[in-house]
Amino acid sequence: MLQLFALPLPMRLLMVFLIGLVLGALVNWAIYRLAWYPREISPWGPRPEGAPSRKRTDRIPVLGWGGLRREHSLHGRGFWIRPLAIELAMGAGLAWLYWWEVDQQWLVHQQLVELLKLATGSMPVGVAAPVVSDWMPHATFFNHVVLITLMAAASFIDIDEKIIPDEITVPGTLFGLLLATLLPISLLPHVGVPTVAPILGETVVLPLEFGNVPIYAEPTTLATPNDWPSNLDGAPRWGSLLIGQACWWLWCFALTPRIWRGRHGTCRALSLIARRVVRELTRPPLAVIAWLGSLAVAGVWWWGGPAWMGLLTALVGMAVSGGMIWIVRIVGTAALKREAMGFGDVTLMMMVGTFLGWQAGVIIFFVAPFAGLVVGIFQLLLRRDDVIPYGPFLCLGALVVAIRWPDFWSVRIQDVFLHGWLIAAVLIASFALLGIMLAIWQMIKVRLFPPPK
Secondary structure (H helix, E strand, O other): OHHHHOOOHHHHHHHHHHHHHHHHHHHHHHHHHOOOOOOOOOOOOOOOOOOOOOOHHHHOOOOHHHHHHHHHHHHOOOOOHHHHHHHHHHHHHHHHHHHHHHHOOHHHHHHHHHHHHHHHOOOOOOOOOOOOOOHHHHHHHHHHHHHHHHHHHHHHHHHHHOOOOHHHHHHHHHHHHHHHHHOHHHOOEEEEOOOOOOOOOEEOOOOHHHOOOOOEEEEOOOOOOOOOOHHHOOOOOHHHHHHHHHHHHHHHHHHOOOOOOHHHOHHHHHHHHHHHHHHHOOOOOHHHHHHHHHHHHHHHHHHOHHHHHHHHHHHHHHHHHHHHHHHHHHHHHHHHOOOOOOHHHHHHHHHHHHHHHHHHHHHHHHHHHHHHHHHHHHHHHHHOOOOOOOHHHHHHHHHHHHHOHHHHOOHHHHHHHOOHHHHHHHHHHHHHHHHHHHHHHHHHHHHHOOOOO
């Protein structure tokens, strides 16, 4: 691994570009095979009936689509353009991301610059990357590569079919939890001056003129920007285990089918849902995932240390990120009198939360609607259709927050996150305001575009 870090930058960028092309081919396979209506377009999937035999060269990323153009009579003219563009975008995009996060160390460097500017009152000079070892930005980069690959597949399936398959979000969530456990340093970085040395992190390299105050780069944990409290440690701190298990079982509950049948009263509807949930949690495959996962959470809690810190951070990130979208779904459905958001958006944000944490999840919650609102208004005016897939906007918001993390995780924003009650109050007010706005929007839409009689 150290030998890989020592390679010249152009060589590493070329390697990342080629890996990105392969991941782009994987994204295309997922788009066409994991959709609700699978299509035999990817060269890694089955050959379509009536198509000529496929060649080995058809499976070469980017170049293979030149030969697959011969299948245009089956898939439509120009069908090959989008998958080719996806593979090129994954290759070029990941190469740029490597330069941005690893070579420039921007996620750490920019936070350090802002911290020094705040301390000295002027823009610091002479602070250039690298400011931390190569290991930390490489770990974060790997985290983001996996997340981007998963989000790309989910987004295009949502665009095509307005659905996000569990075959992407469930393995993605499990992998995010595993990654946070085995490699907690891969979480989004936080640069600060803690009162005690962090459990996991390293001292930032500073020029001599800035003194010898230790500044640490560490993963953004559940407690950040506060120091990690001892009551969140592993065994024998039972409270932290209860938090972790509650988050885990919330995700398992989210995977169970729940259909509200309120025609015979609320009590009977809740009883039906409870029986259905219990049945699903006691038979494969969900029972295997749920109970083995619960045992794994307890085992990591017993082990403690950085592994438990990373897992608990990912579990809370999963619950908070998905829980916010879940509440929006409930509020929106009540205001619009119809399903306002698919549940795939909830499980998608749960997956994102395991990779980026709950703080980023809250920021994404406020960033994503801007793009969705603009597109929704244009679609309503042009097509009189206000149904848009929201998953791609959640993924776009997550991508922007991840690669521009220092812009969103500024010192002023961190001051807000110092007080958990303030975040909760802002979210509650936002949910209430959302319900009012959606109800008003529904009335306006009915007045402007009355349903046909």
